[in-house]
Amino acid sequence: MPAKSRSFDFPIVGIGASAGGLAAIEAFFSGMAPGVDPGMAFVLVQHLDPDHKSLLTELIQRRTRMQVSEVTDGMVVQANRVYIIPPNRDMAFLNGTLQLLEPAAPRGHRLPIDFLFSSLALDQHQRAIGIVLSGTGSDGTQGVRAIKNEGGMVMVQTPGSSEFDGMPQSALATGLVDYELPPAEMAAQLVAYTAHAFGQLPHHISATEPLSENAMRKIFVLLRTQTGHDFSQYKPSTIFRRIERRMAVHQIDGIDGYVKYLQQTPLEVQALFNDLLIGVTNFFRDPEAFVTLEEKLIPKLFEGKPAGAAVRVWCTGCSTGEEAYSIAILMQERLESLRASYKVQVFATDIDSRAIAVARAGVYPASIADDITPERLARFFTVEPGGSAYRVHKGIRDLLVFSEQDVIKDPPFSKLDLISCRNLMIYLNAELQKKLISLFHYALQPGGILFLGTSETAGEQGDLFTVLERKAKIYQRKEDFQGEQRAALGRFLPPLVERDLTLVAGKTALSSKLSLRELTEQTLLQQVSAVAALVNGNGDILYLHGRTGMYLEPAPGAAGINNILKMAREGLRRDLTVALHKAASGRSTVRALGVRVRTNGHFTLVNLSVCPVVGGPDGALESPLFLVMLDKAADTKAAAPRTLPVPATLASGSEANAQIAELNEELQAKEEYLRATNEELETTNEELKSSNEEMQSVNEELQSTNEELETSKEEMQSINEELSTVNTELQTKVVDLSRANNDMNNLLAGTGIATVFVDHSLRIMRFTPAASGIINLILSDVGRPAAHIVNNLVGYTTLLVDVQAVLKTLVPKEAEVQTTDGKSYTLRILPYRTLDNVIEGAVITFVEVTEVKRSRDALKKANALLRLAVVVRDASDAITVQALDGRTIAWNPGAERLYGWTEAEALRMNVRTRLPQALQDMALAQIHQLSVAQTLAPYQTQRLTKDGRVLDVMLTATALLDEAGQMDAIATTERLIHS
Missing domain, CATH: 3.40.50.150 (Vaccinia Virus protein VP39)
Incomplete structure (x- = not known):
């Protein structure tokens, strides 16, 4: 026994799309109210390249807060979720689950949208909703019929908003579509429909309500007036269910409101008529x-x-x-x-x-x-x-x-x-x-x-x-x-209506009726006939002139259109039939003289004329008309009863012979007519047979050619749809990649870090603008081997060797390098890894550390000076440092004890203050000598103290050099010489 279908309390929306469908799908989901759960499940089928990994899940997830998943076999459907068909699979809805199947049809002939829609309709009935979006071909059309047969609802994208309108046009041609909207407007209408159809259901119509009965009568009149079909004798329950569904489509709560809507919207009358038609059938049903x-x-x-x-x-x-x-x-x-x-x-x-x-x-x-x-x-x-x-x-x-x-x-x-x-x-x-x-x-x-x-x-x-x-x-x-x-x-049968003569478009009904009389009178005046009838090619009488009772009589049976052949009196019908036939085939006037017509018990000789009618100058006839004219023959004595006395036997024999002759003549005329007719039919039949055989042969050839072309067209169409879908996805991906590329370029340029990307062959793949100052790169160097490019590095010649080593060992390398302009950089070489952890080259970065190096050197010097200062401070000798202009810039405690000035006082003094006047010129010569030799051997000299004493000291002088190697200060060590 098959499993019983799950009964959901939410509708299932099947969405079908093909070429140009991605934009429509994104617009559909973007049109949903933000922050609100729609309360339904969405199952999406798009024509996909079977050999291409689909990006639909990722792309649609950006447009909706609902969870978007690629379907796996047997997945149970839940509300407020979106399900995407995987490539190279057909998908069916069975017992509330999504079943994946290998496609039975070859590529180019698959109809996955029809397949899903049909299974969804059979499983979910009135809760099935189908949406057909952009695409070529007709996939989805049969599915639309299935959904409508089960009482579901159908939406279709407007052809004008579709990139490819084949699928929307095909679905619309069924006449079963409930809503035709742009994708951006579908979501709001869908939510409104489901809220009305499955939430607050409309008030059920009851046939016992007087107002409903009156409204139903109006609906039947509208249907009969517009479609010509009467549904008043259908069972009320059938009619009511269909009307309720149409009310749900338009969110109309009352039956009277729906009647008013029908009166104002003729298209809705046709839509209701389509819904009332029953279309469920199968081969060998029951x-x-x-x-x-x-x-x-x-x-x-x-x-x-x-x-x-x-x-x-x-x-x-x-x-x-x-x-x-x-x-x-x-x-x-x-x-x-x-x-x-x-x-x-x-x-x-x-x-x-x-x-x-x-x-x-x-x-x-x-x-x-x-x-x-x-x-x-x-x-x-x-x-x-x-x-x-x-x-x-x-x-x-x-x-x-x-x-x-x-x-x-x-x-x-x-x-x-x-x-x-x-x-x-x-x-x-x-x-x-x-x-x-x-x-x-x-x-x-x-x-x-x-x-x-x-x-x-x-x-x-x-x-x-x-x-x-x-x-x-x-x-x-x-x-x-x-x-x-x-x-x-x-x-x-419907009541017969008066049929007027049909003239060429442009004539009103009134003018067509007047033209009948005018044409008749015009022809009568030309022929000077007292009795006439205007008939069409079938013999139907359109207009009578004069007293026709002697020649025509009403035919027995129901009254309707009077036919002159049926009304013709005895003796007239045969000649009238032949004359009408000849006049129609020859388009000329046909006359029959001395026709014997039985009237009131005796025969009258009548002259019969049938004349084709030609339209007047203001109107051409669409169908042939003929004027039948009847008048008495000039010799009427032959028709009068005989009055001469004759023997009874003679009279009887003569009358019998006359009747036999008359019957023979009539029989011969009929035989001639039948023989002519038969020959004409045989000729026509042979011509038709020949034409039919030729047309059949041509038709078979055309059919064969058409089938071949149709097959090729369908294959190309399917492949084109798949390529279009892939192209759309790739275009979206290209936009994303372009955006990411721009972000990366701006990021690298903003950091100011020189970066060069090379592949396994050490060819330049990409570089940042800052790298041009270190390696002489221009845009046209992309793709060139790095060995062909000159760099500005000083003392570092193993760059390419180190890059190859990193590619081989995958161990990053770091070094400190300098350029010809004196700048210092930290060089790092790392493997280039993709998201799939595949090594596709190396990344070379140069981080400038010039200022860092200077700060580091200054710190080293400061540390050295600090250590020196400690030594100077603890020394017993007087140690001083003076600038080249003689200013004192350092003064240790030993100097303070030897000369008496404090450090603060000494730092405001010049060395000349401590020199005797006789020794000042010698001191200038010693400074010059020191700048050349950078150090002086200890020598004896004199210095003044704070209290004015002159001390003999042993002095050692050393030049202090700057970063350029130039002397910028003098350090002295002075020790007292005891006498």
């Missing part, structure tokens, strides 16, 4: 009933019929033709088992012109294999290119004639052997059912068979039909009718 029909009833249809006889079948309410083809298959199988040949005709009719178009095409999806045995599928169907559909074999198709017909009002077929009316009467009320049963009795031959649906019966009409197979609902027409008089056939 298999047991068809087995009974095949084994017990169809053989009876051929019993007692001579070879070559016709077997006529009528399938009413055939929808898209599956049931009609099923019966035709059974008839063909029976024909093959018989030795004699018969002419089988299956008439299949339906009120829905769209369904009839599908039936005529005879092409059905591959899913029909579930309803037809493999043997019958192989014998009576051919596989369409790609294997996605089956076409009915020509031998079966030729048995059927499909036509649009309303069984309630249109005339039925007659002399039928079998009528199949299955699952139509269940939608009609009892009174109309009774009329249809009576109509079927009229249409069937004595002993004919009526085949009804499993929920239908012949009702109380037991006097019309007898039960043959109660379970299969098969009945046989009774030959002797004993019940009450049947309803006249005319009761099913």
Whole structure:
């Protein structure tokens, strides 16, 4: 037993898209109210390249707060989530889960959107919602029909907003679409619909409410006025359910409001009409009933019929033709088992012109294999290119004639052997059912068979039909009718309306009526005839002039259009028929003189003229008209009763001879007419046969060529859609990569770090502007080997060797280098790793550390001076430092003890203050000598103290150099010489 479908309390939205669909999908999800959960699940199918990894999940996730997932087999659907079909898979909705399947059809012939929509409709019924977006081809169209048949809702993107409008146009052509909107507006309308249809449901209509009854009457009038079909005798429950669904589509709460909307919106009347049509059917629906029909009833249809006889079948309410083809298959199988040949005709009719178009095409999806045995599928169907559909074999198709017909009002077929009316009467009320049963009795031959649906019966009409197979609902027409008089056939027909002469467009009804009289009078004046009738090519009288009673009389039967051939009195019809035929074929006036017409018990000689009517200068006739003129012949004595006395025997013999001669003459005229007609028909028939054979040959060639072109077109179309989808995704990715590239360039340029990217072959891949100052790079160097590029590094010649070592060992390397302009850099070489951890080259960075190096050197010097200062401070000798101009810049405690000045006092003094006057010139010479030798050997000299004493000291002088090696200060060590 199959698992029971999960019953969700939220709708499932299937979205189908192809070429140009990505932008539409993004617009759809972007149009949803932010921060609000829609309360439904979204299942997305797009035509994808089977060999290309899809980016849809990533791209759509940016547009919605809902979780977006690529489907895995058996995934359970949850509300407020988005599910994406993976590449190279078909996806079906089964028992509330998403099932993935290997595509059965080859690439170019797959219809994944139809596949999903159809399964979604069968599983979720009225909670199934289908949305068709941009794309080429017709994928999704059959799925739209399936969803609508199950009471679901359908949205389609407006063709004007679609990049490719093939799929939207095809879906719209079904006439089943509820909303036609741009993608950005769909989300709001979808939420409004689901809130009304599944949240606050509209007030249910009740047939017992007086206001509802009045409103329903208005709806029936609107339907009948616009479509010509009367639904007032359908079961109320059927009508109410369909109206409620249409009210939900437009968010209308009251029935009166919906009536007003219908009155203001003619398109809604057509939409309601489409919804009221029942289109659910299958091949060999109710298999047991068809087995009974095949084994017990169809053989009876051929019993007692001579070879070559016709077997006529009528399938009413055939929808898209599956049931009609099923019966035709059974008839063909029976024909093959018989030795004699018969002419089988299956008439299949339906009120829905769209369904009839599908039936005529005879092409059905591959899913029909579930309803037809493999043997019958192989014998009576051919596989369409790609294997996605089956076409009915020509031998079966030729048995059927499909036509649009309303069984309630249109005339039925007659002399039928079998009528199949299955699952139509269940939608009609009892009174109309009774009329249809009576109509079927009229249409069937004595002993004919009526085949009804499993929920239908012949009702109380037991006097019309007898039960043959109660379970299969098969009945046989009774030959002797004993019940009450049947309803006249005319009761099913629409009332006849006055038909006016049709003129070329531009003439009003009034002018066309006036032109009849004018044309008649004009021709009458030319011919000077007292009695005339204007008729069309069929002999229907359009206008009468004069007293016609002597020649025409009303035909028996129901009143309607008067036909001159039926009204012609005895003796006139034959000559009138011949004259009309000759006038129509020769387009010239035809005359017949001395025609004997029986009037009031005796014959009158009449001259007959039939003249083709030519339109006036202000209007040309669309159909041929003829003026029939009648007047008495000049010699009327021959027609008068004889009065001369003659012997009775002679009179009797003469009259008999005259009658025989008259009859012979009339018979000869008829034979000539029939012979001429027969020859003409034979000639026409031969011409038609020849033309038919030529056209059939041409048609077969064209059909073969068309099939080849169609196959190529479908393959190219599918590949084009896939490429378009991939191209759209790649364009989006290119934009993302461009943005990331710009961000990276600005980041690298902003940091000021010189960076060079090289590949495994040490070719330049990319570099930052700062790198141009270290390695002489320009934009055209990208792709060149790094060995060809000159760098400005000083004392570092192993750059490329170190890069190769890093690529080999994957161990980063760091070094400190200098450039020719004196700047210092920290060089780092690292492997270039992708997100997939693949090494594709190396990254070389130069971080400038010139200021850092200077600070580091200064710190080293300061540390050295600090250590020196400690030594100087603790020394017992006087140690001083003086600038080249003699200023004291250092003064240790030993100097303070030796000379008496404190450090603060000494730092404000010049060395000359401590020199005796006689020694000052010698001191300047010693400074010059020191600048050359940078140090002086200890020598004895004198210095003054604070209290004015002169001390003999041993002095050692050392030059202090700056970074350039130039002397910028002098350090002295002075020790007291004791006497």
